[in-house]
Each structure stands twice: as structure tokens, then as C-alpha cells.
Amino acid sequence: MLDGRIVPPPAMAETMSPAEERDLLQRTGFVKITESEQGTAIRWSMFSRNWASLYFAAEWLQGAFGPYQLQYYSAGWFNERHEQPWVAADRIHHLIHKSDVHLSQTVYIQKVAEGRRNTPPLLQKALRDNAASEDVSIDCAYDPSSQRYRVARVGPQSTIAKLWGLNPVSYPCLIGHSYDEAVSRAYPQVTRTGEPHYDHIYAAMASARGDVVWVPYQRVALPLIQGRSRKGVRVVTELAEVDISPL
Numbered sequence: 451m452l453d454g455r456i457v458p459p460p461a462m463a464e465t466m467s468p469a470e471e472r473d474l475l476q477r478t479g480f481v482k483i484t485e486s487e488q489g490t491a492i493r494w495s496m497f498s499r500n501w502a503s504l505y506f507a508a509e510w511l512q513g514a515f516g517p518y519q520l521q522y523y524s525a526g527w528f529n530e531r532h533e534q535p536w537v538a539a540d541r542i543h544h545l546i547h548k549s550d551v552h553l554s555q556t557v558y559i560q561k562v563a564e565g566r567r568n569t570p571p572l573l574q575k576a577l578r579d580n581a582a583s584e585d586v587s588i589d590c591a592y593d594p595s596s597q598r599y600r601v602a603r604v605g606p607q608s609t610i611a612k613l614w615g616l617n618p619v620s621y622p623c624l625i626g627h628s629y630d631e632a633v634s635r636a637y638p639q640v641t642r643t644g645e646p647h648y649d650h651i652y653a654a655m656a657s658a659r660g661d662v663v664w665v666p667y668q669r670v671a672l673p674l675i676q677g678r679s680r681k682g683v684r685v686v687t688e689l690a691e692v693d694i695s696p697l
Contacts, residue, residue, distance in 0.1 A: 451481040454502030456510075468661040472523055475500075481507055491519040492542070496549050496697075504546055508539035520545075524697060525553045526654035526662035548697045556654040557632045558694045564648055569668065570688040576670040577646050582686045589674055590637065592681040599634045599683065609667065609687045614658070629653055633669075640671045641681045647671040650692035666692040 451457065459482075466474065474480060475495040481503040482493040492507050494500055511518060518538035520530045522545060532538040564577050576582045584605050591602040604611050636647045648670050657663045668690045674682035 451483055451503040451507060452479060454506045456483075468659050472661065475523070479503065483507060483510075485514055487515060489517045489519060490514040491521060492538075493521040494523070496522055496524040496545070496551075501546055501549070504542055508542040511535045511539055511542075524551075525556060526664045528664045528697070545697060551697060553696055555628070557629045558652045558696055559632060559635075559649055560651075560692070560694050561636075561647070561649045562693060568691055569648075570690050572688055573648070573668055573670045573686060576672060576686045577648060580644075580646050580672060582670070582672060582684055587672075587684045587686045590634070590683050590685060591674075591676065592637075592641070598630075599637050602682070609689060629655070636671055637683045640673050640683050644673045646673075650694055652692055652694040652696060664696070666690065666694070668692060 460474065460480075463471070463474075471482075472495065475482065475493065476498050479499040480494075481500050482491075484491040484493075490511065492511070494504065512535045514535065516533060516535060518532045518535060520528075520532065520538060520541060522528050530541065532541060569577075572582075572586060576587075584603070585607040587605045588601060588608050588610055589603040590599040592598075593600050604615075633651065633653075636649065639645075640647050648668075650666070650668050652664060652666045654662050655665050666689070667687050669685060669687045672684045672686070674684045676682050
């Protein structure tokens with residue numbers, strides 16, 4: 451879709467890399483629409499001259515197959531799923547008015563209270579037991595020399611392992627990055643008090659395809675006993691809806 455009209459995709463669209471497609475959406479103002487029996491996806495760049503196409507797409511959605519995926523780029527790809535076309539259309543209208551907003555950070559963290567209805571069962575169990583199995587968690591050990599927490603072990607059934615593999619080096623948020631510094635701030639209190647910490651996180655991360663995607667997830671950090679002189683935390687995460695909306 452271009453300038454509010456449905457047009458054929460560019461000839462090179464089938465062979466473009468994710469970066470090339472993002473560049474095309476940004477430079478030309480294209481809005482990409484994909485429709486099938488499994489639903490409809492609308493893909494665009496937030497900082498592009500595409501308002502006419504987005505307004506048209508919001509109306510066109512009313513007769514399209516659901517569910518509706520809104521995929522938009524702003525410092526990374528956001529991916530939202532909506533079941534009703536009018537909800538998706540309202541969200542598009544909202545995002546049009548946010549199109550000039552530049553996100554000032556790549557990770558958002560919000561501490562939340564226990565007992566919420568949308569807490570995944572795995573995290574509910576971790577909070578209740580103040581413990582989690584090695585299979586579904588990762589361990590972060592405190593390194594006195596750098597005064598930072600380092601990923602020491604990745605459980606085979608953990609969210610990180612499913613997305614990025616078992617080797618801690620493959621984890622996209624290594625020591626020294628802004629993400630690592632942000633998510634580690636809760637760890638000293640966990641090791642000091644022995645109490646679990648529960649929060650929601652929305653972070654921009656490098657995907658296996660090489661592009662950057664925004665990942666919403668919930669997290670529980672637990673105290674990890676490693677002897678008197680060693681401190682650490684055991685972290686359990688689940689991809690899930692979060693009470694954070696950067697845009």
C-alpha cells in the first residue's frame with residue numbers, strides 16, 4: 451500500500467532481507483499488508499510518510515480476516531495481536547499520533563505486585579516456592595572483580611535457551627550493555643533480602659534473523675545460594691503481556 455492506495459509489491463520484495471525491507475518501508479512510505487485465512491498482518495515504519503496508507507488500512511481491516519497483527523518499527527519491531535478489527539483500527543489511529551515519538555531507551559522495567567491474574571503459572575510457582583528448577587531458569591553470578599552479575603548457566607527449557615541457545619555468550623544482552631545494567635539493578639536486593647522480585651520488562655533485542663525486535667516478558671528473580679562468599683540470582687522468565695506501553 452502506498453499513498454493510501456493498494457499497489458502491487460515492489461519487484462524485489464520477495465528477496466529482500468529484513469534490513470532491506472525495513473529500509474524500503476522507511477524510505478518510500480510503503481505499508482505492507484499480508485492477508486490469509488490465518489489472519490492479517492500490517493507492517494510499517496513509524497518514521498515514514500505513510501499516514502494516508504495507515505488511515506486507509508485501518509478502514510480496510512474491517513473486512514479482512516482476523517486476528518490482526520500490527521508490526522511497526524520504532525527502534526525495533528513491535529508486534530501486537532488484536533482479535534477485533536475495530537480494536538486494531540483504534541490502535542493504528544493511536545500510533546499515527548505517536549509517529550514522531552523517539553523512544554529514549556531500549557528497555558522498560560516495571561515492578562508489579564504478586565497475585566496478578568496474568569502472571570504465568572511458571573512464575574506463580576516460582577513466587578510461591580521462592581525457588582525454580584534449573585531446567586526452566588538461568589543463573590546469574592556476582593563477579594566481585596567487575597561488580598556485575600554475569601550469566602553463568604542457561605537452563606535448557608528456559609525462555610532464553612528457546613530463543614538464543616544454551617551458551618551464555620549467545621545471550622544478546624551481555625555485560626556492559628544498557629539492557630544488562632538495567633535488568634541487574636534488582637539483583638542486589640534479592641541477594642540481600644532473600645525475597646523474590648517480580649517485574650514486567652519490555653526490551654529491544656537482536657533476533658536470530660539479525661533485526662531488532664521488542665520483546666515483552668515477565669520475570670521473577672530468586673535468591674541463589676552458592677556458599678558464603680558467592681552471591682547470585684536464579685531468574686525465571688516467560689514471554690507474556692506486560693503492563694508497559696512504550697508507544
